[in-house]
Amino acid sequence: MTTKAQLAEQLLAASIHEIKNRFGLMFSQLDTLLTTLPLNEQHQHDAEHIKSEAQFVGSELVRVLASYKALMYGDTGNDTLEHDQQFVLDFLEEKIARHSNTVRAHALQLTYECDEDLDGFFDPALISIILDTAIYNAVKEHARTLLLSAEKRVAEGSAETLLIRIEDDGPGFPQSVLEDTGNPAAPGHTRPLRDDGHSTGLGLYFARTLIAQHHAGGRQGQIHLGVSDHLGGASVTLILPQ
Template identity: 25%
Template sequence: MIPDRQIKHHDRERSSWVRLRTLVILRWIAILGQITALVVSVRILGLDLEVGLAAMAIGASIIANLFSTFLYPETKRLSELEAMLMLLFDLLQLCLLLYLTGGLNNPFALLVLAPVTIAATFLRLRDTAILGIITILILTALAAWHIPLRSMAGDVLQMPDLFRFGFWVALVIGVVFLGAYARLITSEIHEMSDALLATQMALAREQKLTDLGGVVAAAAHELGTPLATIKLVSGELLDELGDDPDLADDVRLIGEQANRCTAILRSMGRAGKDDLHMRRVPLEGLLQEAAEPHLMRGKRLEFVISDETEMPARQPIIERRPEIVHGLRNLVQNAVDFSSDKVLIESTWTDKSVSVRISDDGPGYPSAILARIGDPFMRRREDTSRPGYEGMGLGLFIAKTLLERSGARLDFANGGALGGALVAVTWNRDQIDPSKGDRAGGLGENLPFGD
């Protein structure tokens, strides 16, 4: 799982993800649009504009782009301050053009929404708010002070005061609404991205542990024969060297060390799952393994295994997949964290399905977030019955994502067998039981290690 400080670090550095080249391209597009609008206004619409001053404003933007292009590499990432200053420059340049071309009477005043919306997607909230306030102040100033639009005949072109006031209100609302909307959507995307990254890291870690255990188990299996030979030969030598105590001690030491090697390999290979016999485990064994890290945390974990079929049936043999083990482990951890004394882990199965129910005797899930359980980084839990716990959102999201990847369906509720929180995990049996469906069959030949 990604530590909270690492996720916060990613959030702080997200503003540095934007390349200078991206904003430069957007500025070139804006410059092209401004030049086109200026030419059309003068040559086609016949408006009397301050062409020289407007051209200087557009030229300033062109010079800024050229400096940015030639002074910095295309791969340069903008810092928070640099991105803020670039957007502020674009805002001021656009507002200067609006001042020269009628202020809010110019329909292109709508474009002032662009810098604030762009800022909301990658700048921090403080900088976005500052840019938004500056935009609103400039819009207010443009409503009162500007060079009026005139036709070639000298007629002043402007909206009635009521319409101009309504346009100002609409622009202010647009700045606030679009900024907040872009901020919320972008934050949601970033949080989901971080949560999926944490899920992928958790799954990768579990897979590495599984692979390492498999290698150790295979090595232990292959080394068993030579170690047994060493023990046998050392025992025979010990019988023949009974008259030489020094040599007998050395041979005895060889046998002891061979026994020790056997014990070490057996211990290291205990979790090895590369062999198909060990990769497929009974449901009870899988649940025991998932709960093992939490057995000594001072809470009682009770396992109940039952069969819902009418006729006695064998216990399902489950594929020991990393996402299943890690997902169940996270659910058990959450139950242990909030239980008062006891956690109940129940498993049932039929010919069609396999279910696992994990319940605790704690206060249960807060009703305010019960419908949102499984979303990453849930906040505002300070007033709930589970105060002070900051890992539930991400931990349950990881568990839910991993288990759903294996084909499970998760249901969260209160009022389980122990009166507290309850989570039910259900699979179609042919999705996780190799003896069902298309994956049924023998285990195949055990191949020698290293051949």
């Protein structure tokens, strides 16, 4: 028998799926229309900005559904995540490609650094949602350069940890939300996301809830905020036990 919670999830998922399909149709129609119009540079930029904002809305809808599942089932022991092996380079390249509209609309430089043979076990949909949140936060803070990177670290006892990091050249996080932890899994200038969701943005608060659903070897996924050593702005590090 279907419970009210299951029915609510099914209705929410169906609604989000339908809305995303409509957004896809809008994108297709908009692209067709733009090819037939003699737009000047400013109008072309405005059109790209509209497409970027529409893409953000679509990503937010997916995040809403994932957050709902995590909040509903995260403490019940039900595994709602797919921890499959992923080739990280392919994952990062796809992430950058999906943000092509955002890059054009905001004149961004979005690059990545990653070994070709790096792999890891994680839910790509979940990590994509968290990275999307970080990218849009950086854009909102008027960052112009963003760097995605990934690496593996081996702690004592041969426990592997995959680190996926996004850095920008924006103003960074307020000092009030950064706290020292001394966590050896994270590099220098890396601090945890506080439980105060309002101080760092509700999106990152839910991102913390989502990544906590990643488990491996008795360890839990984490998000750390910090200062970028490369670009001087914000740094968001996803710590994924393997």
